[in-house]
Amino acid sequence: MPGIENHAGFTISSTKLQVVEIIYKDGKFILETVDEAYFSEPLKLENDKETKISALLQGAFNELLIKKPLKSSTVSFTLPFELFNVIQVPYDNTLLYQDLIEEFRWELSVLYPYSVIKDFVIQYIDVEKNNIINYNSAIVIGIERKFLKIINNFCRDNNLHLKFVDNVHLASERALSLSNPLNSSGIVLSVYFTAKNLSVLYTYGSKPIYFNVIPLNDAGEIPALLLSETSGRNTFDMKRELIEKAFITGEEISDTVIQTLRNTLGIDFTKFNPFEKIKPNPELFDNKYYSEKYYSFSPATGIAIRVA
Secondary structure (H helix, E strand, O other), X not given: OOOOOOEEEEEEOOOEEEEEEEEEEOOEEXXXXXXXXXXXXXXXXXXXXXXXXXXXXXXXXXHHHHHOOOOOOEEEEEEOHHHEEEEEEEOOOOOOHHHHHHHHHHHHHHHOOOXXXXXXXXXXXXXXXXXXXXXXXXXXXXXXXXXXXXXHHHHHHOOOEEEEEEEXXXXXXXXXXXXXXXXXOOEEEEEEEOOOEEEEEEEEOOEEEEEEEEEOOOHHHHHHHHHHHOOOOOOOOOOHHHEEEEEEEEOOOOHHHHHHHHHHHOOOEEEOOOOOOOEEOHHHHHOHHHHXXXXXXXXXXXXXXXXX
């Protein structure tokens, strides 16, 4: 079909580069590749020089290519929480787009006074007044332009066309929406955690209505933080019994962690499998990432299936 192309999604963390490639073959979308490669040393995107970041990315990318060359020339990337400034604020949806962006830029500068917000690229998700949040609001996401430039230069050097760059959890949510469509009016809770951050995303009627990223000192904080995030707020009337489904994903998730959260919150969390609705290349049945570590590939999958 015209306009349909192969697409590879990459996720960058502090330790590794992950790839999920989806190709179009014989009239069907096929999950072609699920793989990862570790960096030769930890990657510190916020502090490392561009030359070092590029060298570490190139080394991991070369390792992936040696194992299995890409069939895609179009690629997209998800980046870690640490690179994004995220807020949710009320807004006047009658304002023109550019006026809104400037308003959001000012809000970010207040909450993140040490960031040079004028150098940020800003996008937002419109959240209309609903039964849960009683005012119009926007989930605002900002990232420093230099990180987009680094990724774009990497793609240029490897003769790749860069399509999208996204936050790991928001990309993961796209894969979740594809795999678990809900027709009811209930709330879906999605939790994503890494060694440094816990992220909470609620959708209502299949649309995001609340997004919060919380820095972590250690994993022991997660149950108490989730108890707080699933309790009622003045402007966010959340009750646990309203949650219809709850999914968890991230870098490392054990069954023990999931059971602890189930017991603590009384919520039946499911470890999210982003590959559930995508026909795999039969070779992947012997791939441990596909069969065992599937949950950690949700961002790369989400960005690989993104079309707009």
